[in-house]
Amino acid sequence: MRGHEHSTNANELSGTVHGFVVQAGSVHGGIHVSGAGAREEVPPPWQLPPSVRITDRADELRALEAHRDRATEDGHPTLAAVSGLGGVGKTAVALAWLHTLRPHFPGGQLYADLGAQAPDGPADPGEVVARFLRALGVPSAQVPPALGERVALYRSLTAGRRLVVLLDDAATAAQVRPLLPAGRCVTAVTSRRRMPGLSLDGGHVIHLEPLSDDAAIELLDATLADGRVAAQPDEARALVVLCAGLPLAVRIAGARLAARPRQRITAMVRALSEEHERLEALAIEGDHDVRAALDLSYRGLPPTAARLYRLLGLHPGREFGAPVARTLLGEDGVEALDVLHDANLLVDVAEASGGERYRFHDLVRLHAAALAAQDESGDERAVALLRVGHHYLANAGRAEEVIEPGRASLEREFGRGVEPESIAEEDIGPVDGQTAADAALDWLERELPNLMAVVRHARRMGAPELAWQVTDALWPLFPRRGRYREWAEAHREGLRAAEEEGNGEATCRMLTSGALGKLETGDHAEGLAMFERAAASFQERGDALGHARTLNYRGLAHQRLGQRDRAADYFARAAAELPALGDLRAGALARFNLADIALAQGRYEIAAVEAEAARLTLEAAGDPYNAAR
Structure with a gap:
């Protein structure tokens, strides 16, 4: 081209560069580089919850790894589904497998609870994709509005990465498909359904059965770790039979026994035998024993913690923070949260969300809601629901005022039985150099x-x-x-x-x-x-x-x-x-x-x-x- 024969400019690059490089001979004025490539590099997301001890799942883990080997050899992404009834250990198996893969997948870990059993229905795939995009470095304002555009961007960002994805508690294969990454990534799906449709997408589906009696005894022994199982083998076997081989039930029963080191296993067996028909809401054969174990845990709670347990069963969303407990029962409610957590009736999700935050396991939530219907009067349930509703309204109003202080809001009145001073304030303040408005938006x-x-x-x-x-x-x-x-x-x-x-x-x-x-x-x-x-x-x-x-x-x-x-x-x-x-x-x-x-x-x-x-x-x-x- 004309003029290049006499150019004294030379394009050279040395050192390590991340992202795009712009080279030019002469520059006049400012330069603005836009587009996906201009995003700041963000650290890989590591969102998987910690793994827990599992027993008698070696065959399933080998099957999952064999499927990954085949997919890798064929140059395909790995998709595996773990199905089974609630409490059987689907998530535990998936986590045990995925955590072993971390050295081979430096691109990160994505996690989503798809909420098949959520009170408001399963999670919206578009929202989950948006959350994944934000975790991969896409600013909220640049997340496309349409599902198809979000999926396209998600697959573009994952095509060159080696990462693992856990889609927990999926409702249908159709809900899962938009969430599958591109490239040689590994995706694990857990569901109460068998998910045969995922086989059409190259997925390998394994179904978890309840533990054998021997494996359940091993799990009980690991939970107690005090020699009682070896000393009382017949009682231990009777207990795991009543637990129907469900790891959730075995763990809860073991935790209650561990809290009473002098109690014989026979006492737990007797209690479960008396109450084994109380899990009627799920109407799944074998789950009655889970309800009995939950009832036993509930009966051991002090009165304030027991009432908070019932009232939180009415909470409209899946997760909640400590201020909700304070709104419901004052400072006693916050202390009761610790009691519920210690009793394994609440799951602490603070590590994933960055705050003091809890949720019920889905079976436990149903149990708490049933007890609320049974033990709280209609007026008491109505007031609790109003308190929770106005808790979120009042704190959303505080956030709104921080973000748009000059906005004329609609008048907001508190419902019957709800005093403004009883509403606990959520922590909406800035952290790590945030502006107050950004913190309120977050x-x-x-x-x-x-x-x-x-x-x-x-x-x-x-x-x-x-x-x-x-x-x-x-x-x-x-x-x-x-x-x-x-x-x-x-x-x-x-x-x-x-x-x-x-x-x-x-x-x-x-x-x-x-x-x-x-x-x-x-x-x-x-x-x-x-x-x-x-x-x-x-x-x-x-x-x-x-x-x-x-x-x-x-x-x-x-x-x-x-x-x-x-x-x-x-x-x-x-x-x-x-x-x-x-x-x-x-x-x-x-x-x-x-x-x-x-x-x-x-x-x-x-x-x-x-x-x-x-x-x-x-x-x-x-x-x-x-x-x-």
């Missing part, structure tokens, strides 16, 4: 499953207004973290509750903020229709300010529909009316939107004037997020 995102559960079950809680109140408090999270599915669902539930209640203000808020979600997901026509409904409602109610705010929203919808002139007209009206009605912030946002229109039309000076005026107003109003647009 808390909302971490608690989103619980907050959404409150929205879904507001009627069951006896407080349908919680649906729109919690949805309103969640508003700052949805656009900032791209939580599009929850955005749509929450506003759908919130709108229904507000309309049934006849609350015009809440109805209009659900319409407008829900319509903004429609715009973000590309449903511009539906978003415009919702804005028009809100405008008509504001006008009918004589709410001039509310109607003026819809001018800006309707302008956004027309802008997304490509109707710039109509959009500019709405923005101009909003920019004129809103400051006169006292809403300087919304008026500034309208001017920002006018600047966007002017910029698209090539009227750069006008765009600069409008944008600068809007920025100054927003900074004065304490809205740095929008001021930085």
